Amino acid sequence: MLKKFIIVIEDTGEEFTCTPERNVLKAMEQLGRKGIPVGCRGGGCGVCRVQVVGNGLYRTGKMSREQVPAEDEEKGICLACKLFPEGDLNLKVLGKWQNIFLNGTQLQK
Amino acid sequence: MSFTGVMRPGHAAIRVMDMDESVTYYTERLGLIKTDEDDQGRVYLKAWDELDCFSIVLREADAPGIDYTGYKTYSRADMDDLVKKLEDYGIDIEWIADGELNNCGERARFQTPSGHSFELYADKKQIGDGLGRVNPNPWPEGLKGMQVYRFDHVLLYGPKIIETTKIFTDVLGFDLTERVLSPEGEMNVSFVSCSNKAHDLAFVEYPEPNKLHHVSFMLMTWEEVLRAADLMSMHDISIDIGPTRHGITRGRTIYFFDPSGNRNEVFCGDYTWYPDREPITWTAEELGRAIFYHDRRLNENFLTVVT
Ligand code: FES
Ligand SMILES: [Fe+2]
Numbered sequence: 001m002l003k004k005f006i007i008v009i010e011d012t013g014e015e016f017t018c019t020p021e022r023n024v025l026k027a028m029e030q031l032g033r034k035g036i037p038v039g040c041r042g043g044g045c046g047v048c049r050v051q052v053v054g055n056g057l058y059r060t061g062k063m064s065r066e067q068v069p070a071e072d073e074e075k076g077i078c079l080a081c082k083l084f085p086e087g088d089l090n091l092k093v094l095g096k097w098q099n100i101f102l103n104g105t106q107l108q109k
Numbered sequence: 110m111s112f113t114g115v116m117r118p119g120h121a122a123i124r125v126m127d128m129d130e131s132v133t134y135y136t137e138r139l140g141l142i143k144t145d146e147d148d149q150g151r152v153y154l155k156a157w158d159e160l161d162c163f164s165i166v167l168r169e170a171d172a173p174g175i176d177y178t179g180y181k182t183y184s185r186a187d188m189d190d191l192v193k194k195l196e197d198y199g200i201d202i203e204w205i206a207d208g209e210l211n212n213c214g215e216r217a218r219f220q221t222p223s224g225h226s227f228e229l230y231a232d233k234k235q236i237g238d239g240l241g242r243v244n245p246n247p248w249p250e251g252l253k254g255m256q257v258y259r260f261d262h263v264l265l266y267g268p269k270i271i272e273t274t275k276i277f278t279d280v281l282g283f284d285l286t287e288r289v290l291s292p293e294g295e296m297n298v299s300f301v302s303c304s305n306k307a308h309d310l311a312f313v314e315y316p317e318p319n320k321l322h323h324v325s326f327m328l329m330t331w332e333e334v335l336r337a338a339d340l341m342s343m344h345d346i347s348i349d350i351g352p353t354r355h356g357i358t359r360g361r362t363i364y365f366f367d368p369s370g371n372r373n374e375v376f377c378g379d380y381t382w383y384p385d386r387e388p389i390t391w392t393a394e395e396l397g398r399a400i401f402y403h404d405r406r407l408n409e410n411f412l413t414v415v416t
Contacts (some may be wrong), residue, residue, distance in 0.1 A: 044370015
């Protein structure tokens with residue numbers, strides 16, 4: 001029988017299921033759910049940064065050290081596109097798109 | 110011969126997080142050919158239509174991104190002349206020894222205010238395209254994946270792109286071909302060419318230095334771009350956006366990501382640049398159309414996802 005875990009995005013209350021072989025970001029996208037920003041899907045850009053809240057069980061694939069330094073990793077911070085659940089998970093969304101051209105105006109110089 | 114000085118983007122050194130997975134992607138999917146590997150574990154690749162022995166160098170690291178972009182000059186005399194001009198302009202040169210990259214001559218490396226490393230070099234071993242220079246066939250058999258023709262350009266994100274662009278236009282002889290102006294009238298996107306292409310390099314103003322937006326490879330036809338997109342779905346490659354058209358450069362394009370999250374592009378059909386043209390200007394209100402001509406709105410993912 002295929003194991004399925006429940007993923008809850010605390011920020012929005014969004015809930016979906018994910019198998020241990022599938023990364024959380026992909027599960028979210030495939031079910032048409034939203035809540036975690038989607039970027040490269042390869043553990044490189046950091047846009048999908050999340051924090052596992054509580055003691056959820058999970059494993060991670062290779063993630064950019066620039067986006068997840070070792071001290072962050074200890075706090076349960078990881079990239080959703082490299083996050084594989086091994087139990088139900090509650091997540092807080094940390095990553096976001098920086099809109100550098102808001103309404104055609106550059107925000108930061 | 111009217112084509113001297115900086116000839117073309119000759120190599121990009123890209124950081125990947127898993128070498129085996131990345132080599133499979135760059136060879137089987139993009140269709141580059143692996144030509145070499147060195148004692149540091151770096152892997153050298155070329156596109157089939159390039160004659161020099163490599164244009165992409167992969168290095169395994171714990172974070173993706175770009176180490177440097179190299180531009181090939183027509184001759185060593187041209188390179189020395191340009192290096193002198195860079196020094197006179199106040200730019201420090203770091204000399205990288207002949208052979209530090211296999212089969213590549215001495216390189217003159219410098220940093221731009223955007224935080225990126227660039228190199229000039231004049232010598233790299235040519236191994237050809239397998240077709241020869243006498244009565245050649247039009248293409249070799251046995252190519253894989255998207256069958257890209259060449260490494261074409263990089264688009265880089267960083268601060269101070271006005272100053273950075275000036276180094277290429279005022280010192281290295283590039284032409285500004287297109288630019289985007291902010292509502293205040295300041296250039297915040299620049300496209301520059303060292304050849305007859307619509308661009309050989311591009312910059313976008315961004316607060317964080319030394320970021321890679323994409324490494325681009327050329328195809329010849331729209332049909333080939335569509336076929337590349339088909340291959341992406343066949344092999345579950347992460348697609349960013351496309352196939353679609355750019356307003357800027359008119360290119361027909363698709364963006365996607367390598368296994369480490371570095372953005373790649375395959376495109377076809379930009380225009381021919383001549384140095385007697387005025388650069389094209391895009392205004393802030395039309396930026397959506399400038400970037401994706403059909404969508405006509407700003408795409409947050411495309412604008413802000415970088416490595
Ligand atoms: S989407 Fe880029 S790191 Fe997850
Ligand atoms: Fe491009």
